[in-house]
Amino acid sequence: MPGGTDQTLRPFLWRAANLYSDTEIVSRNHDGMQRYTYSEYEQRTSQLANALDEHGIEEGDRVGTFCWNHSRHFETYFGVPSIGAQLHTINPLLPDAHIQYIVDNADDQLIFVDHSLAPKLASAVADADDEFEGVDFVVMGSEESEHLEATPYESFIEGQETEYDWPDIDEEQPAGMCYTSGTTGNPKGVEYTQQMLWSHTMATLTPQGIPMADDDVVMPVVPMFHVNAWGMPFTATAGGSKHVYPGPSPEPEDIANLIENEGVTISAGVPTVWLGLMEYCSEHDVDLSTLETVIVGGSAAPKSMIEWFDDQGVEVLHAWGMTEMSPIGSVSHLKSDLRDADYETQLEKRGKQGLMVPGLEFKVIDENGEEIAWDGEEFGELWIRGPWVTKEYFKRPEANEADFEDGWLKTGDVVTVDEDGYIQIVDREKDVIKSGGEWISSVELENAVMAHDDVSEAAVVGVPHERWQERPVAFVVPGEGVERETLVSEITEMLKDDYPKWWLPDEIEFIEEVPKTATGKFSKKDIREEYADQSLVEGQVPEDAAPDQD
Numbered sequence: 001m002p003g004g005t006d007q008t009l010r011p012f013l014w015r016a017a018n019l020y021s022d023t024e025i026v027s028r029n030h031d032g033m034q035r036y037t038y039s040e041y042e043q044r045t046s047q048l049a050n051a052l053d054e055h056g057i058e059e060g061d062r063v064g065t066f067c068w069n070h071s072r073h074f075e076t077y078f079g080v081p082s083i084g085a086q087l088h089t090i091n092p093l094l095p096d097a098h099i100q101y102i103v104d105n106a107d108d109q110l111i112f113v114d115h116s117l118a119p120k121l122a123s124a125v126a127d128a129d130d131e132f133e134g135v136d137f138v139v140m141g142s143e144e145s146e147h148l149e150a151t152p153y154e155s156f157i158e159g160q161e162t163e164y165d166w167p168d169i170d171e172e173q174p175a176g177m178c179y180t181s182g183t184t185g186n187p188k189g190v191e192y193t194q195q196m197l198w199s200h201t202m203a204t205l206t207p208q209g210i211p212m213a214d215d216d217v218v219m220p221v222v223p224m225f226h227v228n229a230w231g232m233p234f235t236a237t238a239g240g241s242k243h244v245y246p247g248p249s250p251e252p253e254d255i256a257n258l259i260e261n262e263g264v265t266i267s268a269g270v271p272t273v274w275l276g277l278m279e280y281c282s283e284h285d286v287d288l289s290t291l292e293t294v295i296v297g298g299s300a301a302p303k304s305m306i307e308w309f310d311d312q313g314v315e316v317l318h319a320w321g322m323t324e325m326s327p328i329g330s331v332s333h334l335k336s337d338l339r340d341a342d343y344e345t346q347l348e349k350r351g352k353q354g355l356m357v358p359g360l361e362f363k364v365i366d367e368n369g370e371e372i373a374w375d376g377e378e379f380g381e382l383w384i385r386g387p388w389v390t391k392e393y394f395k396r397p398e399a400n401e402a403d404f405e406d407g408w409l410k411t412g413d414v415v416t417v418d419e420d421g422y423i424q425i426v427d428r429e430k431d432v433i434k435s436g437g438e439w440i441s442s443v444e445l446e447n448a449v450m451a452h453d454d455v456s457e458a459a460v461v462g463v464p465h466e467r468w469q470e471r472p473v474a475f476v477v478p479g480e481g482v483e484r485e486t487l488v489s490e491i492t493e494m495l496k497d498d499y500p501k502w503w504l505p506d507e508i509e510f511i512e513e514v515p516k517t518a519t520g521k522f523s524k525k526d527i528r529e530e531y532a533d534q535s536l537v538e539g540q541v542p543e544d545a546a547p548d549q550d
């Protein structure tokens, strides 16, 4: 039943604007630092809502963003869903073909784009068929873009009323949307209803989640195009915290400066981000004394990282989640009876993906379809359900059939569960590679490589990497009498045309045959085992392979 106090996002904004009207939102924007209060935030968000109305955006319409983490992007976080429209955050690091598909599939009406990302979006638009037909653009700043015909954001909201008569919105109304890259085929859309975002926010506010309060200064480094920066902008607002946004492509130096200058207490990001900060701190004098908690997720947190932060007096909370789950699932808090355990035991628990947050249920199913014992040894696929777990993919019936069963989401993560209930990811069923927190589809890459006439077979696997966690390596069976160097450079050139630099395999190895399973499929497991000693080390990957460079 619709009603003002249903499980919707708007009351979080109301509370922050009224109880913490002077608390700040600080942002490293492309046009300089922006600093204002929740009270001004609410006014600008109201202006945005009025501008969206004037532009013709209606309840149920989808509005895209193609942006880094900054205050204007944050304005869309409440402004778009609170008029009943749907905020679709688009990952700008994806290959152009994926971006075209996503915009078309979501039927976005309007896209907010950063100045620094306008060239990338313009290239996807230029190559498109009709995917962008009827889409308007707003560029995040005061000036026009040289690359796209777009209204500057400040002109878009200028002159609009600073108040808005927010409608009552049904909690089942979709409020957000994010696409996740799968093994094969196009990315899959996940819709977040008002209720899903509300319940995710409330669960993460509990002590077993990632609590944020009015004395916290919260800096999401995890991009806002990644599952709403793991929900942090909503959680921080609900808690009345100060927000700090690190802006376009933040470097370790920017992150260090913001922690020092703004007194950040909680921050979150993938391991690659923290490895960068650790390295920076080893060469510079950085004051981390305000920092209390660092959330590490997206890929496994190395134990050495947890120890390093312990030495700085900073608690690492290792979190696991998925786009399909808004995204938080588990957090590695220590149970109270482990607080007196020795450091090694504690470290072992904290290095696992943790305990499910209140509100979720899970089970782990082995290859015989049986539930595993919680002994830390048996393993199986993690299935999960709960109020903020999606029940389907957007317009993808075939993916629904494969990934959901009896109301459970089949995560594709292979886990053990120990006697204390801590889950640990030990493998992944999905054939994808996660580099610096971003997905690369190995199947898509190998199909692209096999499109070369001189390649008879190719398999792409993820190889462990110190800094990026995983990097792709291609194993290629060449045709008869093919000259190696020519083939490698031709494959590389071919891939460059269709994929961003950070998707390109770090190495192309020649093999005689791709190992197969009994059913004739490529056995990636055998390739990984056979070439396990090929673990890549820092220095082998060109700096510009970083996911934020392209």
Ligand code: ADP
Pocket: 180, 226, 227, 296, 297, 298, 299, 300, 301, 318, 319, 320, 321, 322, 323, 324, 327, 353, 411, 412, 413, 425, 428, 437
């Ligand atoms: P996000 O990266 O924001 O968590 P994605 O949907 O892109 O969300 O990726 C989800 C997948 O990432 C999980 O299914 C799992 O394979 C992997 N993952 C997420 N968190 C962790 C973690 N803490 N440790 C290991 N793998 C993780």
